Amino acid sequence: MNQVLLAVIVALITWYVATAMPMFLRWSFYLGGPLVGGLVCGILFGDITYGLQVGATIQLAYLGAIAVGGTLPSELAIAGYLGTALTMSAGLAAEAGLTVAVALGSLGLLCRNAYMTLNSIVVHKADQYAAAGNAKMVRMMNQYGSQVVPFLCYFIPSFLAMYLGSQAIEKLMAVIPAKIITALGVTGGLIPALGIGLLLTYVWDKKFLPYAVIGFFLVAYLNVNIMFVAILGACIAVLYMLARKKEG
Amino acid sequence: MNTENKAVSTEQEKRLLNRKDLLKTWWRWICWAQRCYNYERLMGLGFCQAISAVVEKLFSSTKDRAETLSRHMRFYNTENNWGAMILGATCALEEERAMGHDVAPDMIDSMKNALMGPLAGIGDSVTQSIVKVILLGISINLATEGNVIGPVLYIVGFTAYALIVSYFSFFSGYRMGRGAVMKLLASDTTKNVTDALKIVSMIVIGALAAGNIKVNTIVAGTFGGSEVVLQDVLNSILPCMMPLAVLALVIYLLKKKQKSSVFVLLTLFVIGFVLTFVNFLG
Known part of the structure; x- marks a missing residue:
């Protein structure tokens, strides 16, 4: 596909998912940005298996990415969609792509903070319409006024990164020593510990810690499927609730 | 059940809002609550857009509309799905106010402020650290194997969750009104269900850790004539x-x-x- 066109599509998707998409879809498309981004980019680049592997690997770093009070530890749309697209266009291994995406995700917080700050302007405009009792214009402000700043903040950097970055990364990869690429891959294997660690500290509850240990060793020893673990967990949860009910 | 019967019996008069108004409000909320997210008011404008149809329906004078819209422009933030309950309860209270009941505007404001925190607490932990993690755990597993079902399952599952939970939360908030929402949050059932969900979440997190954190040593050597690979040991x-x-x-x-x-x-x-x-x- 044409490089410019490809960069435009990736940048548009990144902006749309980050701020414009209806909220009930954003739970999956945004919080699962890398995973879904893997599918979207896989279709875009014509290699779904590769896309899914890159996306799923990047997603592991963000298992613990929880949005609380409007703040996020990283920009998931940029890490997920732009990150996966860049990784795929440079032909990197999934683990090496993870480190690229994590760096992008941190930089992406600049885009997010910029629009989260500047969108106050739109709110003040909406205040004036509200004070005039004009409900229609209040809606227009939320629908369309809200998208001016985010579009600039997400589309432009993503387009430039995609257009210039894919060639730059390819050139860079050609001159970088193999040892560094291995080290990037190794680090990519370590980063999921951060995502999982953040999640564990968020739901931390000493009396439930044994369940995490059960889950860990079920996979470590028996290498079972996560679906099996979830079903087992659901059964234990029901038993727990029944026992609690008996206690009164 | 009790509360519902009581609400019906004490309010013999006809309600002003119909199902269509409420559906429109719920739909705007789940679509656009965070469309103009910003650090100053967070979901303030989103809340105002969601309730704007109700305001137009209930109040015809520009003065009343202006007062009500401005009041709903204030700082607001909660979790979208479970927090829809507050929007439902707000619709009920604005309706009562329009019907001439004794509902002070300040009271509506303080209800929003009192409920948005607790519902965000419950909602964030259930949605993001339980539902999301379980769905992701299963989907990542499939996706790593190159299976398209992985992301598709995640999208369908999470979207269905958001739609179903917010729908029931919104309409039960509308029916119950303020007092019952407070009671529900403090109940034992709520705590038991969250605990049970936490168990599923914990076991899945443990499984994810073992399957996805990858650390392998390449140290190997020969001891007493036999090859020893440290990782195998x-x-x-x-x-x-x-x-x-x-x-x-x-x-x-x-x-x-x-x-x-x-x-x-x-x-x-x-x-x-x-x-x-x-x-x-x-």
């Missing part, structure tokens, strides 16, 4: 020993040392690079 003692150690380190840094996630990330980079260059990991 470690595996025979305790499989996934090194991933567990890395996870323990991360939790220690985050929880005990209160380090930021950026600090932990940099630490992992340093560990990854140093141990690769001394030919320990690969």
